Amino acid sequence: MSVSPRYAVLGAGNIGSAVIGGMLKSGIAVPEQITATVRSREHADELAGQLNIRVLHGGNLSAVETADVVILAVKPAVMPKVLQEIRWALRDGRILISLAAAFPIALIEGLTGRRMPVFRAMPNIPCVVGAGATGIACNALATSEQKQFVEQIFSAIGVTCFVEEDLLHAVTALSGSGPAYIYMVIEALIAGGLKQGLSHEISTRLAEQTVLGAAKLVKDTGLHPAILRDQVITPGGVTISAIHELESHGLRSMLISAVETATEHSRTVTSKIVERTQISE
């Protein structure tokens, strides 16, 4: 990989522009190294102004022609069209990174018709504030140097972990969809505070900081959450009465089942994508 690789980010929407923002902020790349693409001219102009990079509309092929690293951040449904559009420009020595949920590496390889390093990264929405969690998988052609390189890109928007591709379904179910579960928890805590007479503003501030602080304590101490939970419990106290209530409604079991159901759903989505995508020579 060259010392200052050139990047093409195809489909710089929410996630694509968050990745670009992270790369620029962390100094992984300077604006001159990045070309992004979107569909509409208005969005291209807006993004170019925001990020101070070159943004093309309808220019996927020209962005890829000059790139060493191609990041695909379009929606899964648009992937076949975009991959077929750019396949001719994917010369040796390039890396392809797809962010498209549930879109398997084998299909990307089939649609490009190239033997090249292909990565799939599954970030989650907090990456827009630099607090994402990204699961990454790759094909057998990726070298350990390229893995480190890709890991560095996603470290700019949060934490990363490498997994086997099949486990990306579980990553999608846990951290990909996870923010939605936690938003429900925050929403419910706010409602609990409101019901007990706290103002909306105070309930919100306390609920968001409680979730943030609890997660930070798990992360910083490295202790199992069950140990930290026990530390908050006083025999016969307030917390244990609330925990009894949560246990009687099956909070933990519900979350385990949610992750299980979402994992299976992600597998189904992949099967449907594979079924309906035709690979032409």
Ligand SMILES: NC(=O)c1ccc[n+]([C@@H]2O[C@H](COP(=O)([O-])OP(=O)(O)OC[C@H]3O[C@@H](n4cnc5c(N)ncnc54)[C@H](OP(=O)(O)O)[C@@H]3O)[C@@H](O)[C@H]2O)c1
């Ligand atoms: N959102 C998440 O939490 C999340 C998490 C992990 C992975 N992902 C994956 O990330 C990808 C992007 O999701 P997103 O939420 O960022 O979607 P998004 O905000 O809708 O961004 C998609 C972008 O693609 C552009 N686009 C559409 N057709 C194009 C084409 N033919 N060539 C180039 N650009 C094109 C759109 O341009 P215009 O704006 O001009 O229409 C838009 O900016 C998806 O594959 C999704 O599965 C999302």
